Amino acid sequence: xxxxxxxxxxxxxxxxxxxxxxxxxxxxxxxVVDKPIADxxxxxxxxxxxxxxxxxxxxxxxGTKRPPPGRDNRAAPRR
Numbered sequence: 001x002x003x004x005x006x007x008x009x010x011x012x013x014x015x016x017x018x019x020x021x022x023x024x025x026x027x028x029x030x031x032v033v034d035k036p037i038a039d040x041x042x043x044x045x046x047x048x049x050x051x052x053x054x055x056x057x058x059x060x061x062x063g064t065k066r067p068p069p070g071r072d073n074r075a076a077p078r079r
Contacts, residue, residue, distance in 0.1 A: 005025035008053075009023055021049070024053070027049075028042065
């Protein structure tokens with residue numbers, strides 16, 4: 001996640017929306033990226049930011065809108 005986000009941030013060809021989303025991922029992970037273990041809350045926040053980045057990437061290439069990974073089954077009725 002961090003490497004992809006860093007590449008997008010440094011890319012001159014990336015649109016502003018993608019760079020903003022990538023910066024959010026980078027910021028969420030910057031304190032833990034080189035550590036062997038991280039707090040679950042930090043990783044959850046980074047995962048949410050990464051899902052936003054993926055959605056922005058899909059939107060920038062004309063992909064269909066779909067819920068972020070792990071959230072697509074929340075609308076399903078419970079049994």
